[in-house]
Amino acid sequence: MNAPDTTLPRERQQLILERLQRDGKVIAADLAQEFRVSEDSIRRDLRDLAAQGLCRRVYGGALLAVNIPPLGERHAERTELKRALARTALELIGAGQILFIDAGSTNTVLAKMLPDHSDLTVVTNAPDVALAVLGRPGFDVIMLGGKLDPAIGGAIGSRTVRQAQDIRADLCFPGVCAIDSQRGLWTYDEEETVFKQAIIEASGETVAIATPDKLVASATHHTVPISGISHLVVAADTDAVVVARYRAAGVTVHM
Amino acid sequence: MNAPDTTLPRERQQLILERLQRDGKVIAADLAQEFRVSEDSIRRDLRDLAAQGLCRRVYGGALLAVNIPPLGERHAERTELKRALARTALELIGAGQILFIDAGSTNTVLAKMLPDHSDLTVVTNAPDVALAVLGRPGFDVIMLGGKLDPAIGGAIGSRTVRQAQDIRADLCFPGVCAIDSQRGLWTYDEEETVFKQAIIEASGETVAIATPDKLVASATHHTVPISGISHLVVAADTDAVVVARYRAAGVTVHM
DNA sequence: ACCGTTGCACGTTTGTGCACGTTTACGTAC
């Protein structure tokens, strides 16, 4: 996206690597256009990166070296940032607690980072999240059933809500579609809202983890608001206004 | 799901390999349409892959090679055999059906091999089975909730059983711990038995897939028998006595 | 003046689609 006027060679290679990790592949012609350099320079970059074992050079561009199937392109997206946010959120979790973990790529990252032997009980509606902790020492996993929504990667709907209401948790990590400065957490449709509301109400505290692109001044699309957030974990370069609002509302903000 | 407009040659070959591992076969004409290239290019790709020993070239497309690249460590166990069994079992499945798929590595292989666009509804208690089909075209996935057993890789227990009883399926694939010549399917503990019995009773027909090590003359450990099998899919080099017993019991035997 | 980076020109390699003749699979008639 960003195409600064002056890009250092080494910096450009770094950016190429990031794009590579995000998309699983890069195309030489596209990169040349994006960085305003000739394809020759891009080819030199890719050759250097390949020599370091950081990518696989192929005709027309380059592919990821460690090729884990590019299953969800969303999952590779911004992983670094999500890991940093999750690390911050980890400090809010105490040993022996029961956690509601909603579907979502950020929450999957969080689940993978949960420490072993902390006697946590993870309750989730996402097979992703369940697999991330299943079988590791010191974990109980409870799966909420229901029809899975491919767009969400987890179960939502009345069945799932009913099962969620049978459980009491200490902490709740709802997936976040958008957060605005006025009315809190937002989701894309009614079903999601009902589910998130249910797990929030069944939990002692609620931690919303948001990447900066989730923060909007006011929600533009048709969405449904959710209240009840007690902790907000956001990236450092976030919209200061939104964060200030949350501070004013008594929500603890972690960065 | 649609392939992007710009697909690098080598990337395409890799995607073909992934499809191959998932479906067990690929058809040249389909690939050409999917990747927007001529069939000539696809044929060249398949020829290259076959030259590397990664697939077996056949008239109209390609099949899985006899040897499998080491993809998963623990799941790679006997994968070739499981894939062959699953391929046989696939022929019992009709379009539009509702399937109960129990936890288990063989069933996970089966799930991955289910063909796209066959309008199947997959009901499962195993997160990895759910992930194997979630998001693919022509699939509905219903997850059964409950506490996950790490040894099994899925949910069992009264909660799960209750949810299973709310559903009617055409076909049922219970995981198999042991099969003996006297009393049919066996499991390791009571909870599992109750669950498998429930999904068998909720289904029209039941398909038991068994590797030869599951076939025993008589169960030695503490197990609980299950009845209701209608189809038995077994490896070719199996214990003839057990299979004969099943034939005598009116079960259709597929090899 | 040193070094790294860049863009251009050249010849080479790789991938692609089309045309042609051949082989394979399958249904039909005998």
Added chain:
DNA sequence: GTACGTAAACGTGCACAAACGTGCAACGGT
């Protein structure tokens, strides 16, 4: 069951375009 006809799939050769590597000259900065 065998023979035969057709259509699809196949391999090969060829032409063209895109991507590639290399050498070389120009530029800019510690």
